[in-house]
Amino acid sequence: MRDYDVLVIGGGVVGSAVARELTRYRLKIGVLERESDVCTQTSGRNTGMLHAGFLYKPGTLKAKCAVEGNGEFDRVAKELDVPFRRTGKLIVGFTEEHRRRLLAMIERGRENGVPGMELIDRARMDEIDPSAGGNFAVFCPTSGILDPFLYTIALAENAVHNGADYHLYTNVTGAARLDDGRIVLNTNRGEFSARWVVNSAGLNSAVISEMLGIPGYRIQPIKGEYFVLDKKAGVFAKIPVYPAPTERNTFDTHATPTVDGNVLVGPNSFPVEDGEDYSVSRSGMNGLQESGAKMFRHMKREYYIRTFAGARPKRVDPQTGEIQDFLIERRDEVPGVINLVGIESPGLTSALPIARRAVRLIEEKERLIPNDAFDPVRRGIRRFHEASVSEKRQLVAENPDYGEIICRCETVTRAEILAAIHNPLGVTTVNGIKVRTRASMGRCQGGYCEMRITAMIREELGKAAEDVRLTNGRSFMFTGAVKGGEQA
Amino acid sequence: MTHVQAIVVGGGPAGLAAALRLREKGIEDILILERETLAGGILRQCIHDGFGLTRFGESLSGPEYAQRFIDRVAQEGIRCVADTTVLDISSDKTVTAVSRKRGLMQFQADAVLLTMGCRERTRGALAVPGTRPSGIYTAGVAQNYINLQNIMVGRETVIMGSGDIGLIMARRLTLEGAHVKGVYEVLPYPSGLPRNIEQCLNDYGIPLYLSHTVTEIRGRERLESVVVAQCDERFEPIAGTEEEIPCDTLILSVGLIPENELSLAAGVALDARTRGAFVDEHCQTNVPGVFAAGNVLHVHDLVDFVSLEAEQMAESAAEYLNAGSLPACCLEVKAGADIGHVIPQRISGTRDFTLSLRVRKPMRNVTLVLAQKDRTVKRVRLRKALPAEMIQLTVRKADLCEDADLEVYVE
Numbered sequence: 010m011r012d013y014d015v016l017v018i019g020g021g022v023v024g025s026a027v028a029r030e031l032t033r034y035r036l037k038i039g040v041l042e043r044e045s046d047v048c049t050q051t052s053g054r055n056t057g058m059l060h061a062g063f064l065y066k067p068g069t070l071k072a073k074c075a076v077e078g079n080g081e082f083d084r085v086a087k088e089l090d091v092p093f094r095r096t097g098k099l100i101v102g103f104t105e106e107h108r109r110r111l112l113a114m115i116e117r118g119r120e121n122g123v124p125g126m127e128l129i130d131r132a133r134m135d136e137i138d139p140s141a142g143g144n145f146a147v148f149c150p151t152s153g154i155l156d157p158f159l160y161t162i163a164l165a166e167n168a169v170h171n172g173a174d175y176h177l178y179t180n181v182t183g184a185a186r187l188d189d190g191r192i193v194l195n196t197n198r199g200e201f202s203a204r205w206v207v208n209s210a211g212l213n214s215a216v217i218s219e220m221l222g223i224p225g226y227r228i229q230p231i232k233g234e235y236f237v238l239d240k241k242a243g244v245f246a247k248i249p250v251y252p253a254p255t256e257r258n259t260f261d262t263h264a265t266p267t268v269d270g271n272v273l274v275g276p277n278s279f280p281v282e283d284g285e286d287y288s289v290s291r292s293g294m295n296g297l298q299e300s301g302a303k304m305f306r307h308m309k310r311e312y313y314i315r316t317f318a319g320a321r322p323k324r325v326d327p328q329t330g331e332i333q334d335f336l337i338e339r340r341d342e343v344p345g346v347i348n349l350v351g352i353e354s355p356g357l358t359s360a361l362p363i364a365r366r367a368v369r370l371i372e373e374k375e376r377l378i379p380n381d382a383f384d385p386v387r388r389g390i391r392r393f394h395e396a397s398v399s400e401k402r403q404l405v406a407e408n409p410d411y412g413e414i415i416c417r418c419e420t421v422t423r424a425e426i427l428a429a430i431h432n433p434l435g436v437t438t439v440n441g442i443k444v445r446t447r448a449s450m451g452r453c454q455g456g457y458c459e460m461r462i463t464a465m466i467r468e469e470l471g472k473a474a475e476d477v478r479l480t481n482g483r484s485f486m487f488t489g490a491v492k493g494g495e496q497a
Numbered sequence: 498m499t500h501v502q503a504i505v506v507g508g509g510p511a512g513l514a515a516a517l518r519l520r521e522k523g524i525e526d527i528l529i530l531e532r533e534t535l536a537g538g539i540l541r542q543c544i545h546d547g548f549g550l551t552r553f554g555e556s557l558s559g560p561e562y563a564q565r566f567i568d569r570v571a572q573e574g575i576r577c578v579a580d581t582t583v584l585d586i587s588s589d590k591t592v593t594a595v596s597r598k599r600g601l602m603q604f605q606a607d608a609v610l611l612t613m614g615c616r617e618r619t620r621g622a623l624a625v626p627g628t629r630p631s632g633i634y635t636a637g638v639a640q641n642y643i644n645l646q647n648i649m650v651g652r653e654t655v656i657m658g659s660g661d662i663g664l665i666m667a668r669r670l671t672l673e674g675a676h677v678k679g680v681y682e683v684l685p686y687p688s689g690l691p692r693n694i695e696q697c698l699n700d701y702g703i704p705l706y707l708s709h710t711v712t713e714i715r716g717r718e719r720l721e722s723v724v725v726a727q728c729d730e731r732f733e734p735i736a737g738t739e740e741e742i743p744c745d746t747l748i749l750s751v752g753l754i755p756e757n758e759l760s761l762a763a764g765v766a767l768d769a770r771t772r773g774a775f776v777d778e779h780c781q782t783n784v785p786g787v788f789a790a791g792n793v794l795h796v797h798d799l800v801d802f803v804s805l806e807a808e809q810m811a812e813s814a815a816e817y818l819n820a821g822s823l824p825a826c827c828l829e830v831k832a833g834a835d836i837g838h839v840i841p842q843r844i845s846g847t848r849d850f851t852l853s854l855r856v857r858k859p860m861r862n863v864t865l866v867l868a869q870k871d872r873t874v875k876r877v878r879l880r881k882a883l884p885a886e887m888i889q890l891t892v893r894k895a896d897l898c899e900d901a902d903l904e905v906y907v908e
Contacts (some may be wrong), residue, residue: 019509026737079724104624107659153813213567237621264885285627286628286717287629287717287719288626288627288628288713288715289624289627290626290712291626291713291734293626294626313621313622313623313624314619314621314622315621316621316624316626317629326614372558378625398593398601398603401584401601402600402601403596405595405597405600405601409597409598409600410597410599411595411597412595412596412597412599412600412601413580413582414532414582414584414595414770417532417582418758420584423597452604452619452622453616453617453619454620454621454622455638456616456617456619456635456637456638457616459638460638460641460642464646474646474648478631479631480631480718481717481718482717483717483718484630484631484719485631485719486631486632486650487642487648487649487650488649488650488652488745489648489649490647490648490649490672491647491648492673492674493522493651494647495647496646496647496648497645497646497647497648
């Protein structure tokens with residue numbers, strides 16, 4: 010049995026933020042992540058928005074955490090070396106009904122403490138982004154875009170840097186309590202114990218909550234599908250463009266530039282039974298083509314490079330089905346459990362504010378001793394592509410691996426791939442390299458680099474071909490050598 | 498910054514042939530930049546035979562075909578810098594490249610010959626519905642793994658699309674003991690060459706399903722099955738015809754796209770039909786001194802024609818380098834009825850030139866017409882015309898006038 014002070018179940022953006030915030034104290038922290046990496050589920054399957062906080066009911070945790078998280082993100086992005094741009098956002102309308110809703114939204118934003126929102130006309134819209142659809146819009150200056158993979162990875166790496174342990178491929182299957190009150194977690198990789206357990210299991214947070222002794226929550230996954238568009242379309246997308254909120258105060262399909270210069274079109278939004286079914290449907294894609302074109306005038310087939318889907322784990326009232334706020338709780342009758350249930354959008358924006366609230370709940374019960382060695386700074390992999398010509402010259406001169414281009418579309422070098430293969434979390438999948446470097450995220454989708462990356466994984470980590478995985482579980486890529494051949 | 502007379506971007510079949518012809522035409526200062534360790538381009542992984550029938554009158558494997566050019570390049574002492582990726586080409590013909598040995602390099606070229614070849618269309622570009630498991634490969638990627646790395650990509654295989662590389666891989670996978678369950682082509686006719694249908698599918702009993710496509714991909718980790726369905730004439734799946742086929746591997750052979758990212762950086766204008774550059778009869782793009790030939794210009798069916806086109810380009814490039822400019826090409830070549838695309842898109846009307854084209858649909862006993870205004874330039878009777886096969890014909894200056902666009906159509 011491996012013993013910890015705190016065990017965090019789920020290494021997504023919230024779990025990793027909790028782990029990172031806990032390393033500010035002298036605690037032994039373990040994170041149990043079921044998958045091959047920290048951003049394979051909800052944390053990596055979203056729009057990558059830094060929300061401003063104008064959509065949520067005043068006084069809710071969603072409103073408070075989003076505004077708090079938004080306000081501090083320039084510092085956070087710098088500290089953790091996360092690609093981030095404060096682009097602002099347009100929420101566009103076509104009809105008088107839309108205008109009414111947009112005005113109500115400005116009012117709500119004001120109540121929540123979102124600064125600078127204003128209603129603007131088409132002329133102003135054209136100044137901001139002529140490719141945006143709509144006749145008028147709300148401009149919100151504080152919204153931004155970030156790389157959700159790298160933010161999650163950065164939090165996790167910073168947690169590891171400050172002493173936390175990450176256990177990948179570790180699925181919690183049960184929980185029990187020892188006589189001294191410590192909680193034992195059973196997993197496919199043996200038993201773990203801790204004084205505190207934080208449930209940040211996302212789509213499975215209700216299941217884990219029940220396992221830990223707090224039954225009665227219900228998670229309704231709301232699925233959304235997306236198109237990823239080529240950077241050739243990205244040159245037209247200056248700012249995220251959202252439609253006016255629906256009657257149910259949610260957003261339909263939007264078009265959002267990514268920090269790397271692509272465009273995301275989506276998501277649609279519909280309830281599903283199985284939140285981990287990430288397939289995209291023909292009908293969904295057809296719908297996105299139509300609704301996406303309303304938001305983004307360059308929504309064209311020739312720009313498609315990929316589709317994906319994600320699910321928002323919404324906590325709903327088990328009786329009425331009504332959507333509820335984030336849940337951040339500690340119950341006296343179930344000591345040692347911090348429960349984070351129904352953390353969905355704006356969870357990316359709210360991850361650190363939620364984490365601080367979770368830490369506070371622990372602090373209310375025991376004195377936490379500051380960790381003087383805590384270092385909030387994490388450095389990412391230096392990107393060749395983003396360097397100037399003279400910097401590139403310097404990089405290659407210092408490290409010849411920067412002179413070997415592995416991913417043609419995104420100009421990712423051998424040096425970056427090597428750094429990603431030897432990442433602090435011990436992730437070994439092809440997808441893990443992808444989200445850390447952008448290799449294979451371009452228009453040829455790995456046609457040039459995948460074979461080089463799999464060869465490097467085999468070489469660097471001493472793996473046989475059949476042990477290389479694309480991503481989770483049994484996602485093997487090769488079945489072995491050719492007839493009578495030796496693997497090259 | 499180093500000055501170079503002619504930079505050839507890419508040492509595949511087009512680049513090698515172009516460099517050799519430049520040298521034959523007296524150009525001394527030539528530099529081939531090749532991103533791989535060895536020249537030869539995609540031919541290195543094409544270990545099947547059938548290359549060179551037109552050019553050499555014998556059937557060679559891809560590496561054998563390439564080696565004939567590589568040897569001559571070496572004999573001629575033409576510089577070929579390998580392991581070097583071109584990062585940027587500017588419109589003033591500054592070429593920026595990087596390699597681990599030489600670091601970051603910048604060259605000022607008098608002429609740039611674009612011979613970067615093409616890449617494969619992906620699943621993402623088609624937005625094929627379903628999950629994203631492992632086990633999905635484009636045909637060329639699978640070919641690389643099997644032929645160059647000796648590793649097998651899977652066992653129970655479905656092939657989507659009937660492009661030539663997919664057909665070649667159907668046979669290759671079968672020879673390696675994999676089971677190829679079928680080739681599913683959305684069009685009502687094959688995309689690949691008739692000889693490949695015969696030698697790669699029919700000879701091995703692999704079924705080809707026309708007007709069929711993969712409508713869904715299933716499996717969360719490794720591929721578990723695909724759903725295929727019959728398609729109507731608008732390529733939409735017909736409800737009720739779906740069939741689930743268990744498999745662990747899906748090979749995509751759904752089209753090739755000229756790789757023109759560097760061309761775009763140089764300010765080269767592209768034709769939406771070929772997705773390659775607009776060129777004149779000298780293979781010159783809209784940027785003076787920047788030329789393009791081979792699969793970067795338009796996707797060819799046979800490498801023999803790639804070599805030939807690259808040599809014609811090199812002759813023009815040599816003329817450009819020696820004379821400082823080339824005759825203006827003011828007449829447009831227009832793709833008319835049933836013609837998919839034409840190369841070149843502009844001509845002078847004062848010289849012989851080679852016209853390359855593809856038809857839009859399979860046809861039998863038709864007449865291809867070249868006309869300027871109401872005047873017929875040339876009529877060619879074709880017993881069959883297939884989209885899979887590139888059609889080339891020489892047009893004589895004697896047949897052309899200098900004051901009207903040239904229209905190409907099927908009568």
